[in-house]
Amino acid sequence: MKGITASFLAAAIMVVGGSLATTAYAQDPYTVGVEASFPPWAYVEAGEFKGIAIDAMEAIAEEAGIEIEFQDMPFPSLIPALAAEKIDILATGLTVTEERSKNIDFTIPWWETNDVVLVPEDSDLNVFSAVCCGSRVGVQGGSSQQAWMEENVVDGSDIEIELAKYDNYVTAVDDMAIGRISSVIVDDTSAQEYINAGKPVKMAGKIYIRAPLALAVSKNDPQQILGDLNQGILAIYESGEWGEIVGEYIPGVSVPSIPGHMPDFVDTYQKPVAGLPELGNE
Structure with a gap:
């Protein structure tokens, strides 16, 4: 006892x-x-x-x-x-x-971030043409970027695009580099990291402003x-x-x-x- x-x-x-x-x-x-x-x-x-x-x-x-x-x-x-x-x-x-x-x-x-459209560094696509007219756009599955694109572009307009959903953005960016997709929607902090790391990409423009980031329980x-x-x-x-x-x-x-x-x-x-x-x- x-x-x-x-x-x-x-x-x-x-x-x-x-x-x-x-x-x-x-x-x-x-x-x-x-x-x-x-x-x-x-x-x-x-x-x-x-x-x-x-x-x-x-x-x-x-x-x-x-x-x-x-x-x-x-x-x-x-x-x-x-x-x-x-x-x-x-x-x-x-x-x-x-x-x-x-x-x-x-x-x-x-933190606060903006979502941006990433395109290959030699691309002549802009923030509009990269996400319209039959484009295949990469997003991370379950991300806020996917939700925004579905609500405002895929379901909210007559624009014809295909969303390619990835487990992570690194794979999406690599796929874009070899032509499997035309663009990637990602936060600007991560986009800058890919550019700093020497990925052959550039930002075509912003599509969302003032998104707060936080921890969660x-x-x-x-x-x-x-x-x-x-x-x-x-x-x-x-x-x-x-x-x-x-x-x-x-x-x-x-x-x-x-x-x-x-x-x-x-x-x-x-x-x-x-x-x-x-x-x-x-």
């Missing part, structure tokens, strides 16, 4: 007189889902996870005093896995959308970590560490202020915001 009691006490510690209760379950590493083929946000190099989201997530975890472990998954699997609580946190270049906010909860925005925050993540994001921004991380992967880029634009449709952005009650939309 003493062994059972000792085991129990080791597994669950209550701070008397306070509100903090720490259990062995809560001390397990939080599983952070990433798409490790999405530079500069997350990728693998020499067997190690690297990227803006990776380094920032590690800094936020240190700030919050939590342990994390990364799990690489194809992007189309990430949001369903988070919604089903198979992972605890989603850390990538994740666009905040109203549809997604119905199934997962977002932290405060930590399962709906209703079952692990109660949203507040810690929000505080951690703001802390590494105010300390300058966030700017250093971004600058390492995208030299010379202007870092947007945090929190970024907070859309009214996201319930976790309404006052009080978890961990940062002074922020949020009225």
Whole structure:
């Protein structure tokens, strides 16, 4: 009986007189889902996870005093896995959308991006001709870019195009280089990374403006970590560490202020915001 009691006490510690209760379950590493083929946000190099989201997530975890472990998954699997609580946190270049906010909860925005049309560097296509008139356009399956194209171009007009859906954008860009598709719709941060890496591509133009990016947790925050993540994001921004991380992967880029634009449709952005009650939309 003493062994059972000792085991129990080791597994669950209550701070008397306070509100903090720490259990062995809560001390397990939080599983952070990433798409490790999405530079500069997350990728693998020499067997190690690297990227803006990776380094920032590690800094936020240190700030919050939590342990994390990364799990690489194809992007189309990430949001369903988070919604089903198979992972605890989603850390990538994740666009905040109203549809997604119905199934997962977002932290405060930590980036803003525009979607752009990528074409081969020797192409004479412009932002309009690249996505019309029988074009075959590459998008990432399950992405906000796919949703925007389907709503505004495929279903919302008489323009005839075919969407080619990929597990990751690297493959889409490579396919475009050999003529399998005519263009790729991607966020401008990733597009610049491909150009910096020497891919034979160029930006034909922007198609979407001011899309906020954020981390995400399962709906209703079952692990109660949203507040810690929000505080951690703001802390590494105010300390300058966030700017250093971004600058390492995208030299010379202007870092947007945090929190970024907070859309009214996201319930976790309404006052009080978890961990940062002074922020949020009225």
